[in-house]
Amino acid sequence: MTDITPTAQNPTPNGPVAAAILSCGLGCFFLGVLAVAADGSKALAAALNFSNPSGPLSGVTTVAIALWLLCWAILAARWRNKSVAFGKITGAAFTLLALSLLLTFPPFGDLFLGR
Amino acid sequence: MEITLRELISAIHGMLFGGFFLMALFGAIVLLLSTHSDSPTPTPRWQTFYLIAMVVLGWAAVLSGAYIIYPWYRALAPAGADLALYPKALLTAHPTTAGWHSFGMEWKEHVAWIAPMAATMVAFVLLKQRAAWNAHRQVRATVLGFAAAAFLAAAIAGGWGAMINKKAPVQGGQTYQLMGSAK
Numbered sequence: 132m133t134d135i136t137p138t139a140q141n142p143t144p145n146g147p148v149a150a151a152i153l154s155c156g157l158g159c160f161f162l163g164v165l166a167v168a169a170d171g172s173k174a175l176a177a178a179l180n181f182s183n184p185s186g187p188l189s190g191v192t193t194v195a196i197a198l199w200l201l202c203w204a205i206l207a208a209r210w211r212n213k214s215v216a217f218g219k220i221t222g223a224a225f226t227l228l229a230l231s232l233l234l235t236f237p238p239f240g241d242l243f244l245g246r
Numbered sequence: 247m248e249i250t251l252r253e254l255i256s257a258i259h260g261m262l263f264g265g266f267f268l269m270a271l272f273g274a275i276v277l278l279l280s281t282h283s284d285s286p287t288p289t290p291r292w293q294t295f296y297l298i299a300m301v302v303l304g305w306a307a308v309l310s311g312a313y314i315i316y317p318w319y320r321a322l323a324p325a326g327a328d329l330a331l332y333p334k335a336l337l338t339a340h341p342t343t344a345g346w347h348s349f350g351m352e353w354k355e356h357v358a359w360i361a362p363m364a365a366t367m368v369a370f371v372l373l374k375q376r377a378a379w380n381a382h383r384q385v386r387a388t389v390l391g392f393a394a395a396a397f398l399a400a401a402i403a404g405g406w407g408a409m410i411n412k413k414a415p416v417q418g419g420q421t422y423q424l425m426g427s428a429k
Contacts, residue, residue, distance in 0.1 A: 143381035148371055152388055155367040159360045166356040184317030192312060192359050199363060221388045228364075228395055235356040237349050 146210030149220040154206055156224030156231075158199025163234025165191040171244040247426075251419030252318055256411060259315050263307035264404045270300035271361070271397045274368060278390045281372075281379075289373050297369040304362030304400070311358065311407070318416050319351070333414035346413050350406040358403035364396035 169176045169187045179190025233239045249257075274297065289297075323332035329339060337347040371379055371389050379385055 143377045145378050145382050145385060148375045148378045148382070148385050151367045151370050151375070152392065155364055155392060158363050162356065162359055162363075170352075182313065184321075185312050186320060188312055188316065188355055191356070192308075195359070196363070217382065217384050217388075221384060224388070225391060228360075228392065231360060232357065232395065232399070235353060235360070237352045 144210075144212050144214045145217050146213040146215050147207055149215045149217055150203060150206035150210045152224045153220050154199055154203035156227035157202045158195055159231035160227040160234075161198045162192065162195035163231035165195055167234050167240040167243055170240055247424045248421050249424055250417050250421050252315075252416045254422065255310070256315055256416045259307060259310040260404065260407055260411065263303050263310060264400070264407065267300065267303040267307050267361070267365075268397070268400050268404055270296070270303060271365060271393065271400055274300055274365070275390070275393050275397060278368070278372075278386070278393055282386075289376055294373060297372055301362065301366050301369045304365045304396075307400075308358050308362055312355070315416055316355065318418070331418045333410070333416055336414045337410075343413060346410050350410050354403045354406040354410070357399045359399075361396040361400035361403065364392045364399070368393045368396065 165179070169179050169191050176187040179187040179194065181193055182189035234243070277293070277296075318333075320334045321332055323329055323335040327335075329336040334347055334351070337343045337351075368389055371385070375385075379389070
């Protein structure tokens, strides 16, 4: 991703906002991928069964949230006081968000798993 | 007039946390639409309280749903048990109602989590990055898009939750008397 130094015309860096938006898209996408993967693999579902009463949902959501926060922390550290190519970040974030909404839709997940 | 513990907790999850979260998200969208490049910095105190409350409600809704209500919903029914106390088993026992679980609950239990994640990001930008919000039109449009997605996800989850709970209510546990019995 292209880093751009803040200029006099645009002194406010967009890096921290870009980090929050992209990591949010990534977190939602991880959630969708893990939900489908756990549905398709008994081994993964068992591994994600962090809490017996809640089943694999507990692991799917915990791992997705952990990855979201980790991505956010890493990106925020890298893009602090910087401006980045926001159009590309937005495009990537919205694509990931749309994919996450699709992946959590059961017929799409089933289609993906060949059911 | 009585209510069981599980019915009470389900009502708190859906009507208090979920319902107010959905309303708060709609309010946040209105706020985003009416907040332009000249929005005040620092963020007004009432907006700080409002946005934090919205995020807390969102996380309270998904966490109470996943770790309190969902275990009651998906509990395995012992042989010969009254299925009315086991909503998932009740729904999947009949082909005509199985879809409420295999489609509705499967969708709801995952899509719901998108809402508080996106709402947290929206609140963060409005509370901590107000200068960037004011400076970049693209930031405002993107955050609004994520807020709309959060509202959609919360509405899907809330809608299915309400319908599934009508079809196979979560019930059981201690009974509380709310008012004196009708004579």
